[in-house]
Amino acid sequence: MRYDVLTLFPEMFTGVLGSSILKKAEERKLVSYNVIDFRAYSEDKHSRVDDYPYGGGGGMVLTPQPIFDAIEDITKEKSSGKRRIILLCPQGERYTQRKAEELAEFEQLIFICGHYEGYDERIREHLVTDEISIGDYVLTGGELGAMVIIDSVTRLLTGVLGNETSAVTDSFSTGLLEYPHYTRPVDFRGLKVPDVLLSGHHKNIDEWRHQEAIKRTLKRRPDLLKDRELSKREKEWIDTFKDNL
Structure with missing residues (x-):
């Protein structure tokens, strides 16, 4: 599995991707992470990636050019049938274990993490395959949502967990909450x-x-x-x- 993350704050991912099971999965070459500051793709002389919305209103909107160029750059080698391009946004479908299992079947997941007021609608309409929300609340950006999805998908991949039955019996995997566990002492x-x-x-x-x-x-x-x-x-x-x- 290859993960590509488009974000304005790549430093947010350092601790999460460099720890615990996610780190071990990368060391064992079961996954790879590519965190990209998409500001680098901006053609604006000040490297701006946002602008005021047409029609007025509060907040700033991410412009399409840097996102389109970044996606085109990182997808030129792989077949489109083997990847999903995921937009993190409050308007997306609510994330579930079933969705995690669906995403685990692909070879490449690309995440677009927005900030500000929102995205230019052309990003939503012409680039992404999935719009996902991790809950009915609003965050300052899509980074935390991307981390949640990466973690939940990675643990489903063959060879990542020491016990291959762990993910199968997790809460929601069977449609039920998981049964109680006990260990020593009796x-x-x-x-x-x-x-x-x-x-x-x-x-x-x-x-x-x-x-x-x-x-x-x-x-x-x-x-x-x-x-x-x-x-x-x-x-x-x-x-x-x-x-x-």
């Missing part, structure tokens, strides 16, 4: 690990985890169950759990 201040997890009976453990995932989702994110095609057994569990929530 008894901590009188608080004990559930007996089923100590039984060694994998079928019973799997069923307990499935039940707990349903229970936790019902309690914390019942909206996730509305679009889920529930099995007969899951429906029975939900009916039982509702009486105890």
Whole structure:
């Protein structure tokens, strides 16, 4: 996976991309990062990348020329079918685990991180393949959103995590919140690990985890169950759990 990030503040990415799993993934050549200050592509004599909006209004708008030229420069070698060009903006589709899984199938992700009031509409209409928002709130720029997406996609790539089943069982990957986890000691201040997890009976453990995932989702994110095609057994569990929530 190759990540290209167009930003006016490349220094913001240093700590995130140079730490933990993201750093290890790069060291193992599973990903590569290319953070670009797109001000370098400006043809303005003062290297400006923004201007006042036509029609008036507050704030400044990113001009199309630096963004178009930067994108054309970094896409000239790869097939367009193997990449996505992502615009970070509050108007985009809300980011989900399902979207992360979709993006993990591509070879190149390009992020456009805006600042100021917004983007010239021609950037939105003629360059990008995806507009993404990481939540229903407004940030000062798209950098944090790009970091979130890079992190969530990278951990899905083969070989990145030590345990390949970790990403598969994460919250939202199955459409449910993840079941509870326990580790040693078995008894901590009188608080004990559930007996089923100590039984060694994998079928019973799997069923307990499935039940707990349903229970936790019902309690914390019942909206996730509305679009889920529930099995007969899951429906029975939900009916039982509702009486105890």
